[in-house]
Amino acid sequence: MSHPTPGVPTWVDLGTSDLPDATRFYTQLFGWEADVSGEEYGGYTTFRLNGRAAAGAGPLYGEGQPTAWSTYVATDDADEIAARVEAAGGKVLVAPFDVMFQGRMAAFLDPAGAPFSVWQAGTMRGADVFDVPGALTWNELTTRDVEGSAAFYGSVFGWVARESSMGGLPYIVWEHQGATIAGMQAMDGDDWPDDLPPHWMIYFAVHDCDESAALAQSLGGRVARPPTDLPIGRYAILDDPQGGTFSVLQSANA
Incomplete structure (x- = not known):
């Protein structure tokens, strides 16, 4: 089993x-199959796309x-990352702990x-599929401190x-070892309510953004931002029925 590249988002x-x-x-919404774990994992569910x-x-x-x-970033040493986080002001x-034989997280x-x-990663490496409809395609930090965040994640992960x-609009692209791995957006303007905290937004790829937004709403979710065109494609921000926020992205190359 090959392990994910340290410093790269690997799981959500x-x-x-x-x-x-x-x-x-x-x-x-995504055509996922639910693989429910045993009691020792508290019913944790792995969503699978074509297995x-x-x-x-x-x-x-x-x-x-x-x-x-x-959002989870891959690492070879969760304890070392914890020390770096504290040293950098996070x-x-x-604290780092073992999840049975699956891996170690913090x-x-x-x-x-x-x-x-x-x-x-232990026996569970993270996601096995990316950048296809129904899979994770992008991770984006939204923050009110772009400069401070650039320094922090650079210190912790080398980004x-x-x-x-x-x-x-201005946008920051995170690079790691020469590869583009994520993005960062400043929380400036009226689109960002004062009570909305900084967060990592996740984007799932879809065939059709409008159809996915309509389906999410029909399933009891909410369209927080309607389908909108960007140079990279068409996206929407959605809330699930319990209030979990995520985005869907239809690639311009689809």
Whole structure:
């Protein structure tokens, strides 16, 4: 088994207040199959696309914890990353711990307040499929501190922040070892309510953005931002029935 490249987003999962209903919603929206683990894993569910791991979901464990998607960055050493996070001004939310033989994980807050996690692969390497309809295609940090975030993630993962643009607006592209791996957007303007915290947005690829947005709504979700054209394709921001926010992206090359 080949392990994912350290420093690259490798997995996303959903912590939800209603795992059965979230499973209903996402399996119908993306055509995923739900692979439910045993009691020793708390019913953690791996969503598979044509048999390959695409994403995961599990129940909420912390009181007051909101339903939300999480981004995991691959690492060879979760403990070393935890030390780097603290040294760079971030916060360790969940110290590194073993998930049986599956791997080792930890959860953090960056200095601006955006949560993220790391995954040190064991028998479970992360996602097996990317960039096809129903699979993860992009991870994007939205933050009110672009400069500070560039310094933080550069220190923790060795990422390089490159200035770019998206739809005529400034945009940051994260590069790692010469490869483009993620993005960063400044939370400036009226599109970003004051009570919306910095976060990592995840994008799933779809065949047709408009159809996916309409289907999500028919399944009990909400269209938070209607389908919109960008140079890279057409996207929409959606909420699942429990309030978990994610995006769908129809590639311009589709």
